[in-house]
Amino acid sequence: MATAVMLIRSGAANVVAVEAHSKASDILTPARVEAFAMDPVLNRPLGVPVLALAGLEMRRYLHASGRTVEQCTDVAARNRDHARSNRRASFADVDGDDPPLFDPLTTHQAARSADGCVVIVLTSEDRMDGRPTVWLDGIGWSQDAPSVESRDWSRAVAAERAAATAFAQADVQPSDIDTAEVDDTFAYKQLQHLDALGLAELDPASINRSGGALGEGYLHEANGLARTLAAVEQLRAGDGRAAVVQSWRGVPSTSAAVAVLRMDR
Structure with a gap:
């Protein structure tokens, strides 16, 4: 989506379609695929599951932030409750036991893979047709x-930097944001990402109203566009005038992106 914005702002294009999809059901051994993201010399030979890093990071984040496992459990329950009004949600109702995945991370606190596709069309201002317009301002x-070995396990540093850039472009502050769709691949990541965005005090009812990945399903590389689609729908429905969308590439990476959307200027 950032590439589409640059193409339009530079005048190289007037209309750009952005597509992302997940066909995770075709992956027979996801853990082996994830292992290829680990350092081939220092980490991969140890055979530590990639998801174990999420458990370690969660423990470090909770220790540093003062958050609790109970708060993470609340995030998972709230997002799935939001998802009950989302026709695209595959995991609004998750029942049964909640066994540990990698302590303190539990099974219900981790989003489950799903198949899906999202297409978003961005246009230059001169292509507006009079319909309600959602502006991508930053x-x-x-x-x-x-x-x-060298990252800060207690913070989402990439999300902090991406947010600083997006907020500066849009000339907004966290206090200007009405609704947010942020990465919740794991419940603790939603809290960590909200901290990074300066939105820790935002009304929980205004966060991941779509249900997030915990409710909709984890769409891998399409997560960012899925969150963008949800934010656009909320703005068009009148649920605020400014929204933040944030995505994370997933464990074990530290890549993050942030976009600021508004209904008017």
Whole structure:
């Protein structure tokens, strides 16, 4: 989506279609695929599951922030409750036991893979046709330390940097935001990302109203566009005038992107 924005702002294009999809059901051994994202010399030979990094990061984040496991459980329950009004949600109702995945991370606190596709069309201002318009006023992307040994496990540094860029472009402050769709691949990541965006005090009812990935399903590389679609729908429905969308590439990466959307200028 950032590439589409640059194409339009530079005058290289007037209309750009952005597509992302997940066909996770075709992956027979997802854990082996994820292992290829680990450092081939220092980390991958150890055979540690990639998801174990999420458990370790969650423990470090909770210790540093003062958050609790109970708050993470509340995030998962709230997002799935939001998802009950979302026709695209596949995991609004998750029942049964909630066994540990990688302590303190539990099964219900992790989004489950789903298939899906999202297409978003961005246009230049001169292509407006009179319909209610959602403006993309700011967008930022950042990559933090690639190695697990050198990153800050207590913060989402990439999200902080991406948010600073997007907010500066849009000339807004966190207090101007009415609704947010942020990455919730794991429940604790939603809290960590809200901290990074300066939105920790935003009304929980205004966060991931779509249900997020916990409710809709984890769409891998399409997560960012899925969150964008949800934010656009909320703005068009009158649920605020300014929205923030944030995505994360997923464990074990530290890539993040943030976009600021508004109904008017």
